Amino acid sequence: MTYCVGLLLDDGIVMLSDSRTNAGVDSISTFGKMHAWQKDGDRALVLTTAGNLSLSQSVVTLLKDGFADEDGKACDLMQATSMFEAAGMVGAAIREVARRDGEGLKEQGVEPNLSMLLGGQIGNRPHELYLLYYAGNFIKATEDTPFLQIGEIKYGKPILDRVITPATPLVQAAKCALVSMDSTLRSNISVGLPLDLAILPKGALKFALKKRITDQEPYFASIRGLWGEGLRKVFQTIPDPDWGV
Amino acid sequence: MTYCVGLLLDDGIVMLSDSRTNAGVDSISTFGKMHAWQKDGDRALVLTTAGNLSLSQSVVTLLKDGFADEDGKACDLMQATSMFEAAGMVGAAIREVARRDGEGLKEQGVEPNLSMLLGGQIGNRPHELYLLYYAGNFIKATEDTPFLQIGEIKYGKPILDRVITPATPLVQAAKCALVSMDSTLRSNISVGLPLDLAILPKGALKFALKKRITDQEPYFASIRGLWGEGLRKVFQTIPDPDWGV
Structure with a gap:
């Protein structure tokens, strides 16, 4: 399983x-699920993946090497x-991999699944965030829904629902994403460290931070402790019901 | 959808x-999912249900009216x-309903699903909590895992994971269940008020509380406000990362 949030x-x-x-x-392994494309001052894109690893690796390889879509048009993220x-x-890369490997997986009784988040900015165009599905279709985050998630999304959603608005500053948003991840790690053993974190300020066309967070990272360790402790404290401060029980 | 916790x-x-x-x-409706059997000083049992409503209602009707299991043995919760x-x-009641209605549902392309929580105490035997599956099999809560959930379980699990131990007093456990429910209500529109809450003290053989909680209930409204506000406060007290972003 996987948890990615954008x-x-x-x-x-x-x-x-x-x-x-x-x-x-x-059969548990560690594979980074974050991939980046960057040319300083021109573009910075970051892709995270959930679902079948063989499918997502193939999609990323097509995107890194360049490929031709269904109409024969050359696809290169550095040229978009x-x-x-x-x-x-x-x-288009997802559909190409689905065409090649999807049926074979189904024949083996494995339902192919794949979803991706793509965030970034190109030149003077707006910074945007997309969620792509196995059919290759996609939706875009908007002001009304400023975050998108893939994989094991439910444990970490309540804190995002409560804290994130478009006006949230980048560092606080990163902190909130880490708290959301912590709730997921705590409740689902199939989501695990290390984490990959990317912060892309609007207009910078360059990542302000691309960081791997291991269990040795003191800030994440402190979040885990402080958040758990804080939750228990808030819980204690809520008055008990006065129901005569 | 449904959320029930025991x-x-x-x-x-x-x-x-x-x-x-x-x-x-x-097509959204309100149907209570909690059913109780009580004879003061003798027994108190409470059943909550998730899954297909036609199946769960039939199971509850069999249990209320009494029925004969596969071996012809009379089944009556008041006699267990x-x-x-x-x-x-x-x-046995689940299997009887599955036998009668399960195939018909499958023919209509509806995968039958049903799960139930059964908690209670009979005479001087221990108080126990069970989770029953569509096959009629069941597991029991233990000291290691003192809570069981059915339905839309993920949003509300992190707080249970962090707060509940076997030593948690009944009122605090009820408060925690309400916080867990609040997180679920906040993040999943298919779970809704009113709620049904039952508290059964060990050895009492009688519910200390059986209460319907509507959106007019001031205590639950206060929990919702205080918990959301408390979460945001804890979030603010966690220092921002010192990553130079």
């Missing part, structure tokens, strides 16, 4: 992913002129 | 369920001599 803020984009891959509980066009290229 | 504590049992039923987003025997009766 946040689209007035100030830029924050992306966070875990790195656990499992094929059954006795907008995030919308970039999302279209990722969708 | 807590097995040293001091007794707490059960909480929502009441929303939906067949698509344009232990919670283990009572769980067996609920399992």
Whole structure:
């Protein structure tokens, strides 16, 4: 399983992913699920993946090497002129891999699944965040829904629902993503460290931070302790019901 | 969808369920999912249900009216001599309904699904909490895992993971169940008010509380406000990362 979250803020984009891959509980591995494309001052894009690892690795390889879509058009994220066009290229890569491997998986009784988050900014176009599905179609985060999640999304959603608005500053959004990840790690063993975190300020066309967070990272360790402790404290401060029990 | 949680504590049992039923987003209704059997000083049992409403209603009707299991043995929760025997009766009722309606549902392309929580105490036997599956089989809560959930379980699990131990007092456990429900209500529109709450102290053989909680209930409204506000405060007290972003 996987948990990835992307946040689209007035100030830029924050992306966070875990790195656990499992094929059954006795086959657990670490594979980074975050991939970046950057040319300083021109563009910065970041892609995170959930679902079948063989499918997502193939999609990323197509995108890194370049490929031709269904219409024979060359696809290269470093040449896309907008995030919308970039999302279209990722969708085309997903369909190409689905065409090649999807039926074979189904024949083996494995339902192919794949979803991706793509965030970034190209030139003077707006910074955008997309969620792509296995059919290669995609949706875009908006002011009304400033975050998108893939994988094991439920444990970490309540804190995002409560804290994140488009006006949330980048560092606080990163902190919120880490708290959301912590809740997921705590409740689902199939999501695991290390994490990959990327922060892309609006207009910078360059990541302000791309960081791998291991269990040795003191800030994340402190969040885990402070958040758990804080939750228990808030819980204690809520008065008990006066129901005569 | 549904969210029900049961807590097995040293001091007794707490059960909480929502009441929303939906067949698509344009067909939403309110049906209580909590059913009780009580004879003061002899026994108190409470059952909550998740899954297909036609199946769960049929199971509850069989259990209320009495029925004969596969071996022709009469099943009556008011006659069961232990919670283990009572769980067996609920399992037999599930299998009876599955036998009658399961295939018909499958032919219509509806995968039958049903799960139930059964908590209670009979005579001088221990108080126990069971989770029953569609096959009629069941598991029991233990000291290591003092709570069980059915339905939309993920949003509300992190707070239970952090707060509940067998030593948690009954009122605090009820408060925690309400916070867990609040997180679920906040993040999933298919879980809804009113709620049904039951508190059964160990050895009492009588519910200390059986209460319907509507949106007019001031205590639950105060929890919702205080918890959301408390979460945001804890979030603010966690220092921002010192990553130079």
